[in-house]
Amino acid sequence: MLEVNKVRKDFPILDVMYDGKRITYLDSAATSQKPVQVIDRVSEYYRNYNSNIHRGIYKISEKATEEYISSKEKAAKLINSGSYSEIVYTKNATDAINLVAASWGNKNIGKGDHILITEMEHHSNIVPWQMLAERKGAVLDYVSVDKSTYTLDEQSLEMGLENNPKIFAFTHTSNVLGTINDAKRLTKMAHKAGAAVLLDGAQSVPHMKVDVNEIGADFIAFSSHKMLGPAGIGVLRAGRDVLEKMDPLITGGDMILSVEKHKSTWNSLPWKFEAGTPNVEGGIGFGAAIDYLNMIGLDDIRRHEIELTKYAIESLEGEKGLHIYGPDRLDIKGGIVSFSIDRAHPHDIATIFDSFGIAIRAGHHCAMPLVKSVLELPAVARMSFYLYNDEEEVDQAVQAIKKVKEIFHVG
Ligand SMILES: Cc1ncc(COP(=O)(O)O)c(C=O)c1O
Structure with missing residues (x-):
């Protein structure tokens, strides 16, 4: 089993403070953080x-x-x-x-x-x-x-x-x-x-x-x-x-x-x-x-990401005005949760997440044909998980989503 608390200690950036907050990094699909062993x-x-x-x-x-x-x-x-x-x-x-x-x-x-x-x-x-x-x-x-x-x-x-x-x-x-x-x-x-x-x-x-x-x-x-x-x-x-x-x-x-x-x-x-x-x-x-x-093991990493994705989706279940895009089946889904919130532009969502110290990506994710023709949206917000993320960080993301809904009077 992946010991996330131990893993996190290997990633110096996770302890750096910005505006008095530690960064919650949920953008590993864009690029990953580096352990001290690599540095x-x-x-x-x-x-x-x-x-x-x-x-x-x-x-x-x-x-x-x-x-x-x-x-x-x-x-x-x-x-x-x-x-x-x-x-x-x-x-x-x-x-x-x-x-x-x-x-x-x-x-x-x-x-x-x-x-x-x-x-x-x-x-x-x-x-x-x-x-x-x-x-x-x-x-x-x-x-x-x-x-x-x-x-x-x-x-x-x-x-x-x-x-x-x-x-x-x-x-x-x-x-x-x-x-x-x-x-x-x-x-x-x-x-x-x-x-x-x-x-x-x-x-x-x-x-x-x-x-x-x-x-x-x-x-x-x-x-x-x-x-x-x-x-x-x-x-x-x-x-x-x-x-x-x-x-x-x-x-x-x-x-x-x-x-x-x-x-x-x-x-x-x-x-x-x-x-x-x-x-x-x-x-x-x-x-x-x-x-x-x-050393960590890719099977354990995969299991950890499935658990986090499941936890995120379950935590967000029933949130009115929130839409998640991707397969329901976790066995064919990576640790990626793309979403939109009624009335809120994904860039505003990402900005509000940033005020919580949470890094997510918003935009077309270099997949314009998919976002435009399949999702029929100009942009989406995306959280993506890796071995160093934990449930506490997902909880913070859920709080940020509730804040977006409050600001934009959604639900
Ligand atoms: C599915 C997929 N393919 C290719 C790439 C391109 O990777 P890179 O920018 O490292 O060349 C990305 C980057 O986000 C990706 O997500």
Whole structure:
């Protein structure tokens, strides 16, 4: 069982006072807080062995290289991937998806081909495909979201796959609805229709065990900063056979084997995709974040988030004028509670929460097609939970919601 009081002690920011109040951080879907173990590992790098990797034939560069590679090994193990050569470090999940759309897409998508995504995607899994479709004269199709269950519409999914798309790119967990899609089943269906699969794991890998081997997706993308690690580092994971056939997108130092005046050859995997000096401290800190998640246990983290989500929803039951968007079934819902309150704009809701010292996000959450066409709203407010949140913080959020209702004369 997760001992939340013990966990909280590892996160220094949770003790910092702002206007006399400790912060109640309910915005981990945007970015997560960092435990002292990650902060210390990054600081240790700067203090003791700051150097460039791969290049120096001296001790501290060898140490930095070892630590950087070791973090890739940890990332590979975390998702049950093969060797670290399948782990390409990018800036973030967005960068990873863009790499697939631009490199793999450039080779594999042609005029009239179909690309399939869903209405519940983050912009990072929409815009790269829009651009690719435009460049190639391909067709971008959407699987619609069922407005009563907040899950993917089965009929629309089947129709989308009937077009034999070249790729089906979908999110594992929606950052607005919290809906967890059955990645293994969807991947199987897509493969049967002849499509490659890109799984957006930005909101799933930080919160539950994700086994890419079992799921079978061709690509998975996720971000370190959403899973206790530093910003500026993300993962694109794909099989060696797939990565070998892809061209690098960014070229220059480190990603080459040899450079002649008019021709170059590429470095081995994964370095072929990592041109220039990488985010060494980010990679090393990410390794520490993975160590921390493993120490706590992703199954316990998932259970803790289910309990908090259940507690939040039960605490808010019967609140007049309050609307919660997302599946009722907790087994297919992440620790995300998006909501609106009659007459109150989500930005006003977030401002009132802030006066309580509670950080939540309000807006379209980089998922405009979902918020606008499915929820039919300009914006929603969102609370999102992680391993360091507790029931007392949920109680504070409930009080803040009551205050919003009082101010706006709701209910
Ligand atoms: C579902 C989903 N996919 C992708 C992203 C993009 O992540 P990043 O901004 O780290 O690239 C996010 C970020 O919120 C997300 O929630």
